[in-house]
Amino acid sequence: MIDESNGYEGIADIYIPGRGRAVNGVGATTARAWAATFAPGAELLDLGCGTGIPVTKILLEAGLKVWAVDASAKMVADFRTNFPGVPVAWEAVERSGFFGRQFDGIISVGLMFLLAPAIQRALIPKMAAALKPGGRLLFTSPMQIVEWNDAMTELPSWSLGAEEYRGLLLASGLSLGEEMRDEGGNYYFSGVRPPTSP
Ligand SMILES: C[S@@+](CC[C@H](N)C(=O)[O-])C[C@H]1O[C@@H](n2cnc3c(N)ncnc32)[C@H](O)[C@@H]1O
Numbered sequence: 001m002i003d004e005s006n007g008y009e010g011i012a013d014i015y016i017p018g019r020g021r022a023v024n025g026v027g028a029t030t031a032r033a034w035a036a037t038f039a040p041g042a043e044l045l046d047l048g049c050g051t052g053i054p055v056t057k058i059l060l061e062a063g064l065k066v067w068a069v070d071a072s073a074k075m076v077a078d079f080r081t082n083f084p085g086v087p088v089a090w091e092a093v094e095r096s097g098f099f100g101r102q103f104d105g106i107i108s109v110g111l112m113f114l115l116a117p118a119i120q121r122a123l124i125p126k127m128a129a130a131l132k133p134g135g136r137l138l139f140t141s142p143m144q145i146v147e148w149n150d151a152m153t154e155l156p157s158w159s160l161g162a163e164e165y166r167g168l169l170l171a172s173g174l175s176l177g178e179e180m181r182d183e184g185g186n187y188y189f190s191g192v193r194p195p196t197s198p
Pocket residue numbers: 004005006008009019047048049050051053054055069070071072075091092093094108109110111114115
């Protein structure tokens with residue numbers, strides 16, 4: 001079977017006991033602050049969720065409802081053990097059935113740059129279309145245009161750079177939201193679907 005996890009299935013046994021258990025790992029503070037901006041009961045999608053720790057856990061602790069997607073079978077199995085009852089799909093984000101729904105927020109930490117540039121360019125409009133009016137998108141990728149090998153999988157990673165990411169968000173009908181950097185140096189892009197007029 002083709003591995004669509006961009007190498008993460010192969011290193012899951014190393015990843016899960018490390019980052020996959022880091023409840024206060026890099027980015028947790030940023031995810032917690034973002035989660036706190038949603039009303040309790042808001043519906044969130046976590047793309048490339050891994051084990052669900054820390055991001056899904058933080059969303060649930062903020063009283064939000066979560067749907068999640070990951071392409072690694074081992075990550076999804078671990079997620080299901082960690083969060084029984086939380087809907088998680090074992091599938092590639094680029095083909096996720098959850099894009100048939102609408103969410104108050106979509107978060108994707110540590111995923112975008114693992115995807116080939118053409119897939120990134122196709123994914124951003126899909127994420128935007130899956131936001132409710134007023135819904136918000138947050139994803140990480142480096143600010144600069146850069147290609148490198150992922151530290152864990154050693155497979156290629158690509159950032160399209162801030163100018164192209166912002167352009168893709170705007171072209172998808174979103175306005176640009178607040179950008180930020182976390183304690184680990186990860187950069188966050190953000191988009192907001194305009195609320196419908198009253
Ligand atoms: C660096 S980990 C980040 C996990 C989690 N978001 C976090 O911040 O802890 C990247 C995750 O993306 C998943 N992934 C990679 N390519 C994917 C794809 N095409 N579709 C869905 N998930 C994918 C991997 O299996 C892995 O769990």
